[in-house]
Amino acid sequence: MREGEGDGLIPLKSGDTVCILGGGPGGSACALALMQEGRRQGIDLKVVLFEQKRFKEHTQYNQCIGVLSPPLETILREMLGLSLPPGMAKKEMAGYCLHGDRLDLPLTGEETGHTWAVSRADFDEFLCDRAIEAGVEVINNRVTGIEISAGDVLVYSEGRNCRAAAVVGAFGLDDGSAALFEEATAYRRPDHLNTIITRLYPGDDFLKQMGPVIHAFLLSFEGLEFGAVTPKQDHLSINIAGRNVSSRVMLNFLRSAPVQRLLPPQNYREKPLHYFRGKFPICPARNLFGHRYVTIGDAAGLMRPFKGKGINSAILTGVYAARTMVRLGVSRKAFQSYIRDCSELTGDLWYGRALRFLTNLSTRFQFMDRLLKIGGEDPVFMACLFNSVSGHLPYKTIVRQTATFPVAIKIVRELVNRFVLHTSLRPGPRSKKGEAGLTP
Numbered sequence: 001m002r003e004g005e006g007d008g009l010i011p012l013k014s015g016d017t018v019c020i021l022g023g024g025p026g027g028s029a030c031a032l033a034l035m036q037e038g039r040r041q042g043i044d045l046k047v048v049l050f051e052q053k054r055f056k057e058h059t060q061y062n063q064c065i066g067v068l069s070p071p072l073e074t075i076l077r078e079m080l081g082l083s084l085p086p087g088m089a090k091k092e093m094a095g096y097c098l099h100g101d102r103l104d105l106p107l108t109g110e111e112t113g114h115t116w117a118v119s120r121a122d123f124d125e126f127l128c129d130r131a132i133e134a135g136v137e138v139i140n141n142r143v144t145g146i147e148i149s150a151g152d153v154l155v156y157s158e159g160r161n162c163r164a165a166a167v168v169g170a171f172g173l174d175d176g177s178a179a180l181f182e183e184a185t186a187y188r189r190p191d192h193l194n195t196i197i198t199r200l201y202p203g204d205d206f207l208k209q210m211g212p213v214i215h216a217f218l219l220s221f222e223g224l225e226f227g228a229v230t231p232k233q234d235h236l237s238i239n240i241a242g243r244n245v246s247s248r249v250m251l252n253f254l255r256s257a258p259v260q261r262l263l264p265p266q267n268y269r270e271k272p273l274h275y276f277r278g279k280f281p282i283c284p285a286r287n288l289f290g291h292r293y294v295t296i297g298d299a300a301g302l303m304r305p306f307k308g309k310g311i312n313s314a315i316l317t318g319v320y321a322a323r324t325m326v327r328l329g330v331s332r333k334a335f336q337s338y339i340r341d342c343s344e345l346t347g348d349l350w351y352g353r354a355l356r357f358l359t360n361l362s363t364r365f366q367f368m369d370r371l372l373k374i375g376g377e378d379p380v381f382m383a384c385l386f387n388s389v390s391g392h393l394p395y396k397t398i399v400r401q402t403a404t405f406p407v408a409i410k411i412v413r414e415l416v417n418r419f420v421l422h423t424s425l426r427p428g429p430r431s432k433k434g435e436a437g438l439t440p
């Protein structure tokens with residue numbers, strides 16, 4: 001153990017600086033919470049946030065779809081004293097539809113709170129501006145190095161450097177920044193899925209007819225774990241995720257029958273399509289905190305492993321980390337309390353993994369349509385599908401609510417049909433484009 005890395009908590013005191021690497025929702029929320037909590041505890045902190053993007057300029061793309069789902073408004077209000085400004089929410093989403101290879105199932109269920117589609121750059125700018133108003137110094141430069149010693153931290157950037165009592169890694173899944181942390185600490189980046197995202201501009205009439213419904217696709221084709229089509233204010237955001245997704249997999253996805261049934265006819269589509277790459281973490285990072293450092297949001301891999309709600313998790317973990325630093329300190333020992341605060345996310349990990357594993361098995365063995373059929377008939381299984389796709393309940397609760405005898409019997413019966421008797425499903429009647437029926 002190095003000097004200063006003992007069992008102490010290393011509490012922050014007035015005049016100390018905390019440096020945050022990354023000004024996405026996690027970093028900005030953490031910065032704002034540090035200022036607010038510092039004032040509450042009578043500690044006058046300096047918070048310096050490095051963010052390479054200038055959100056106002058809208059010149060850098062963000063891979064995120066920008067769906068803010070419950071309880072985001074509650075988190076903002078109760079943890080940061082914020083509410084979404086008028087005009088931020090571009091569209092209220094009103095439901096979900098799950099698509100298999102041949103069947104679609106509009107999901108019914110209830111969410112407490114609103115699901116809004118926003119522009120991610122606007123949302124990031126809003127949070128970052130609130131941090132600046134609270135006294136946070138934002139430096140629009142890329143961080144290029146970190147040194148952590150027993151007594152302090154030095155953060156290098158393409159512009160100014162910053163000496164601090166602690167550094168917060170809020171850099172998402174940026175490979176370069178993860179490498180900086182891995183070099184300077186025992187941090188190891190989380191495992192992830194790759195994503196490709198594109199946009200279609202089908203026109204107002206088509207968007208109106210489609211309705212504010214998020215379409216999730218669980219299809220049996222190679223390279224794809226899941227896909228989604230989300231109607232936004234003036235376009236459709238289309239994303240796919242998997243270990244090895246590429247533009248070719250995206251093209252196959254777009255050409256697949258279930259997606260073609262939903263998309264506008266060819267002549268209403270913008271060409272050529274522009275593709276963007278992104279990543280989702282699917283498990284926590286290793287050594288995600290330590291002496292004078294802590295990671296939050298995607299960098300920490302602290303999010304629901306399947307239906308992400310990544311913005312919510314980034315804000316929550318940012319606030320938890322800030323509270324720990326102000327109330328307890330910046331040592332490894334102090335950050336044990338941070339990880340305990342994140343137990344709602346970490347405690348759900350194995351359940352989420354199990355559901356992801358079963359979902360992947362179902363698509364691989366072309367069993368998803370059978371599950372949609374059960375969902376159409378059985379309210380308990382419908383609730384399971386709704387809560388999984390909306391991310392409304394923890395996976396632990398979903399698994400416990402669904403593991404009932406009647407549901408198990410139905411699944412076993414369908415498994416026997418699928419694998420032993422080899423019966424086939426007929427797709428149900430489709431009333432109109434984008435609105436499909438399910439064979440009862």
Ligand SMILES: Cc1cc2nc3c(=O)[nH]c(=O)nc-3n(C[C@H](O)[C@H](O)[C@H](O)COP(=O)(O)OP(=O)(O)OC[C@H]3O[C@@H](n4cnc5c(N)ncnc54)[C@H](O)[C@@H]3O)c2cc1C
Pocket residue numbers: 021022023024025026027050051052053063064065066067068069141142143144170171172173174176177195196197239278279280296297298299303308309310311312314
């Ligand atoms: C395709 C896709 C769609 C998604 N859709 C949704 C959705 O609809 N709703 C939702 O809740 N979640 C969604 N997510 C997840 C969500 O985008 C993330 O979980 C969330 O952005 C994590 O926030 P963060 O603050 O941890 O990291 P980020 O938002 O990634 O922010 C990291 C910031 O750090 C900055 N940065 C990185 N390295 C440096 C450096 N060296 N120097 C300076 N700055 C640096 C970056 O510029 C960036 O602004 C989606 C993810 C993907 C891949």
